[in-house]
Amino acid sequence: MKTSRYHVSFYIIIPLIFAGYAVLASISTYRLTQYCLKHDLDPGSLLLWALIVISIIGSVCGLIIVWILLKPVSNFIRNAQSVMPLKEAEEDAKDPIEKWGHVFNEITSRLSIVETKELFPEIIAESEIMRAVLSQIKKVAPTDSTVLIIGESGTGKELVATSIYKQSLRNDKPFIKLNCVAVPDGLWESELFGHEKGAFTGATSRKIGRFELANSGTLFLDEIGDMPxxxxxxxxxxLQEREFERVGGTRSIKVDVRFIAATNKDLKKMVEVKKFREDLFFRLNVIRLDIPPLRDRRDDIAVLVNHFCRQREIEVSPIALQMLMENSSWPGNVRELQNIVERAAVMSENDIIEPRHLPENIIGSGIAPLLAVSSAGESPDAGDDNSPPSLDDQLSGIERAMIIEALRKSEGVQVKAAGLLRIKQRSLWHRIKKHNINAKAFKKNN
Structure with missing residues (x-):
């Protein structure tokens, strides 16, 4: 079958169709009016019928065009929803066009997640704020610009630096790391620039410094705020001259190095109090990447927990996962979360992490009584130091536990969960919002 080589854009053909139909209707009306006047007939009734016929034909043609154009879109939306149910978007949608907008936004978001996983497999993140950071990395990595990574301890600054290196044009060259906190006083120059034999007491042989080792590659200086x-x-x-001398040496050594620095300190404030050089700060702060703390990217907690559990071949119960997600503060960020999961995995039985395996600060005094009610069906001991929860709180805890269990059994599919609970899907969605439950955490692909 021969394929046509000529294609006309919809932006041209659709306006031409409507323009041609308008011209045809005008000519037909004009001819009909002339005919009536020529034969002394009243044109009113004939023009009315002509208008009705033209309107009907126009409506039918419009419906056919809309059907031709929107049928592939409708099929695509239907197929997309069969693969990934988008019920929350449908609940808020007031008309099909708005619903399609929600669907396309969700598809774009999920494609972005897929791209993120392919480009940065070592970084476990699906939240919008982290995808924005990874998008910056994708733009920055192919350049030779100096990068300054800012973030709290445990946010994954070293992973980000490694990702920049792997996506850079120097990924086949050396990647040298130096933790500035671990360098002893008095050995900074030797670590960075190296030394010649006999340069100082104990220098029994020549040592190559980190700058020289990283020549033609990348040098990552972690926690640079601790540098004297x-x-x-x-x-x-x-940084300015791209050359240095070894300690005890006289020959200048030129290097071609890309610099990546990271710190958990506020370098601007350190500059103000004269603890960090202003000129060095400006040299480093060419491209700045701010890594958000875990408390600002709560959508990633479930993904991270499931990743850590898969590494240890263990599972986490839905209630325990929800408690981890609801923790109000993560001062240690991803590293703290990983340590908590590792500790809970060691303490768990039957390879399932339950709420009792989590630290007290995660369980929280407010959630523990509700947990006792929802899991054991018993009221808390009135003799405890803390006053027992009210009836409303207990009922709320039972409702929340039932929803979590239904989501677990349905693997996060809210249509099935609503069926298990024998309530309407819209009612389930509102209850999920009310109890601040992350339904995505129960999906298999997390």
């Missing part, structure tokens, strides 16, 4: 001021001045010279 005198070393910062020498660092600045290397």
């Amino acid at each position: 001021l005198e070393t910062q001045a020498k660092m600045l010279r290397v």
Whole structure:
């Protein structure tokens, strides 16, 4: 079968169709009016019938065009929903066009997640805020610009630096790391620039420094805010001149190095109090990447927990997962979460992490009584130091536990969960919102 080589854009053919129909209707009306006047007939009734016929034909043609154009879109939406139910978007949608907008936004978001997993497999993140960071990394990585990574301890700054290196044009060259906190006083120059034999007491042989090792590659300086001021001045010279001398040496060594620095400190405030050189700060702060703390990317908690559990070949109960997601503060960020999951995995029985395996600060005094009610069906001991929860709180806890259990059994599919609970899907969605339950956490692909 021969394929046509000529294609006309919808932006041209659709306006031409309507314009042609309008011209045809005008000519037909004009001819009909002339005919009536020529034969002394009243044109009113004939024009009315002509208008009705033209309107009907126009409506039918419009419906055919809309059907032709929107049928592939409708099929695509239906197929997309069969693969990934988008019920929350449907609940809020007032008309099909609005619903389609929600669906396309959700599909775009999920495609972005897929792209993120392919480009950055070592970074476990699906939240919108982290996808924005990874999008920046994708743009920055192919360049040779200096990158300054800012983030609290445990947010994954080293992973981000490694991702920049792997996506860069220097990914086949050396990637040298230096933790500035671990360098002893007095050995900074030797670590960074190396030394010649006999340069100082104990220098029994020549040592190659980190700058020289990273030549033609990438040097990552972690926690650069802990670097002494005198070393910062020498660092600045290397950044500017791209050359240095070994300790005890006289020959200048030129290097071609890309710099990536990271810190959990506020370098601007350190500059103000004269604890960090302003000129070095400006040299480093060419491209800045701010890594959000875990408390600002709660959508990633479920993904991270499931990832850590898969590594240890263990499962986490829905209630325990929900408690981890609801923890109000994560000062240790991803590292703290990983340690908690590891501890709970060691303490667990039957390879399932339950709420009792979590630390007290995660369970919380307000959730523990509700947990006792929802899991054991018994009221808390009135003799405890804390006053027992009210009837409304207990009923709310039971309702919440039932919803979590239904979501677990249905693997996060809200249509099935509503069927298990024998309530309408819209009612389930409102209850999920009311109890702040993350239904996505129960899906198999997490």
